[in-house]
Amino acid sequence: MSTSKGFAIILIFLVFSAFLIAGCVTKNTSFFIAGFVLFITCWMIYNQIEEHYSQHDPKLKEIRDTLNDFFENKKDWKGPLHILNKKNIMKEITLYRGEKSYTINKERIYICLKDNEGKYYNDNTLFYVIGHELSHAICDEIGHTEKFHRIFEALLERMEAAGIYDHTIPITQDYCKNGDLEM
Incomplete structure (x- = not known):
């Protein structure tokens, strides 16, 4: 609610x-x-x-499983992501399917999964969005600060190196424009 x-x-x-x-x-x-x-x-x-x-959508489970593997296999990260070396971010957050994508109190992440036709967005777009929302949860500052952007960029680079995001694939431009109509 x-x-x-x-x-x-x-x-x-x-x-x-x-x-x-x-x-x-x-x-x-x-x-x-x-x-x-x-x-x-x-x-x-x-x-x-x-x-x-709303936590039990099959696509959300797939995303959660991929992220669990991604963060479990992290090495000794440097730079903006060094804070993740000492914690398991996936145990600190809960993912929900939402009408829009946003983060509440750096622990509840809502993701808009479907377009106006009721079809799931492509994985690349979804992982870009989840990377954005995870960056909010990781960053100790509020909003789209310089520190947030450094974390977001570093996270996208790591996700790309792991093969779960590809910066050469365009992100859906009208992503969640009208919200997930099934929510």
């Missing part, structure tokens, strides 16, 4: 609670409030279940 949806639900609940405490809500409307709270609770549970299952 997105943060804005969660915030809206909490805000609505607090407003109803304030009216109840102030005596503006009678016993007859208490049933309405109870039903509303039950509905919101069920909706939140549904969103949690949906998010759980």
Whole structure:
């Protein structure tokens, strides 16, 4: 569930609670409030279940497996990626299929996997995007800073050396323009 949806639900609940405490809500409307709270609770549970299952897309599993192998086989990396020598980044993040691609708190990475026709994007585009989002998780700074770009470039070079990314293959220009419509 997105943060804005969660915030809206909490805000609505607090407003109803304030009216109840102030005596503006009678016993007859208490049933309405109870039903509303039950509905919101069920909706939140549904969103949690949906998010759980968004981790189990077959293409996402394929990407996760490739990245696990990639990071397990890393040598003593130098430069911007040296921080990865002391940790397993794949144990620190969780990948989800998302409507758009973004990273939350450097640990939850959402990836838009399908185009407007419901077809998976090509692997090269997906690994470019996941490299971008992983760079956000690796970088201790927020946003597209100079340090982020150094990490991203170094990660793409390593991914290319491992054969999972190829800079000569063009990245899909309209990637996720309208979002993953199946999400």
